[in-house]
Amino acid sequence: MTELGARLKEARIAKGFSIDDLQEITKIQKRYLAGIEEGNYATMPGSFYVRAFIKQYAEAVGLNGDELLDTYKSEIPTPVNEEVSKNITTTPSRRSLGGRSTNNFMEIFPMIVVALFAIAIIVILWFLFQNSPKNDETDPVNSDNGLTLETKPPKEETNPVPPTEEEKPEEEEQEEVVEEPKPEQQLTFVETQGETTTYDLTGAEAYLVKIVATNKTWLNIRDQDNKILVDQAVNAGETFEFDASALTRVRIRLGHTPGNTVLINDQLVEFKSANTTQNLVIQFNK
Missing domain, CATH: 2.60.40 (Immunoglobulin-like)
Known part of the structure; x- marks a missing residue:
């Protein structure tokens, strides 16, 4: 058991947590939690998860995860080499690039033909629409000897009739409601x-x-x-x-x-x- 694992286990026991309790809290499998306490990091899925699981374990038992990772960094595997190897990709050969570009062109060629055909139809329709005869819109008027007569609707006589005293609504006397002050929290x-x-x-x-x-x-x-x-x-x-x-x-x-x-x-x-x-x-x- 490493010094880091002993410190984490001591803090877990002080909290009254079992490995099963800690698994329920952190959602980390208990075999990984036991591996952290024993210093057996080979069971972990990767170096990155080792640091993440240690930090989550520490915070669950009331310790500072970042401080522990910095203090015991010599005991913890670093994820640098693993991440670099995952990010390295193989360079395709010229032959594979050439075959890929040819295959891609043959795949999109039918779509190019369909797109050109659709554009041609749109251009023809637009040309026919521009050259179609337009109906002259004329406003309907009443004409006699070339004169235009405009008829105006008769004005309606609107004489507002003031309401009589009997028709006026009676104003209801509103009683003032005094709200009792609510108790303060x-x-x-x-x-x-x-x-x-x-x-x-x-x-x-x-x-x-x-x-x-x-x-x-x-x-x-x-x-x-x-x-x-x-x-x-x-x-x-x-x-x-x-x-x-x-x-x-x-x-x-x-x-x-x-x-x-x-x-x-x-x-x-x-x-x-x-x-x-x-x-x-x-x-x-x-």
Whole structure:
């Protein structure tokens, strides 16, 4: 087992994750995860995947993947030679180029003939249309001895009749409705124990949880019965929203807290613990 594999395994055990749990979180096959812990990179599909899997493993257990890759770069195979070999393509011979160009020409020759035939038909139709006799359009007029008589419709007499007093609608007296002020939302800090910070939320009609991820993190949300409602990764630059209006309590767990923000009804919730992985418990007093 390498020093890198030992450090990753120690962080996994500290999180209470088994290899199966880590496979479910990262979606990486557990034989690759075991290979990383043992330093056996020969089972990996390629050098590029070795670095990607190590970084994803580290972030899932609360470690900095980029820092680990830089620290233990001497233990990790580099993907440079592999990528270069994949990008090298063989140069076709002159004979193959010549045969290919001839075959391509024979394939498109019928299409060229059809296109020329269609263009010829369009030109003929256009020529016939330009030389066709046009009907002289004349405006119909009433003529007598060369004089044109214009008839105008008689003007309608429009005398607006003002409405009588009986016909005027009675103005209904509108009663002024005084709306009672709605209670304002209040988020109150309760306590911090270890990596868990608890808040009370009052005066809110809805409970919308929003996570704005600046850095990639693993998100887990549970209800008042400790039932898992959300268990997924949130990538950097994404915003995740969850409607918790039907619940009385939620526990929000972020695998990587630094740089990420949690809001309840667009109100910022502060993390009080200094740990990388933290829990936020929001108790809704409806």
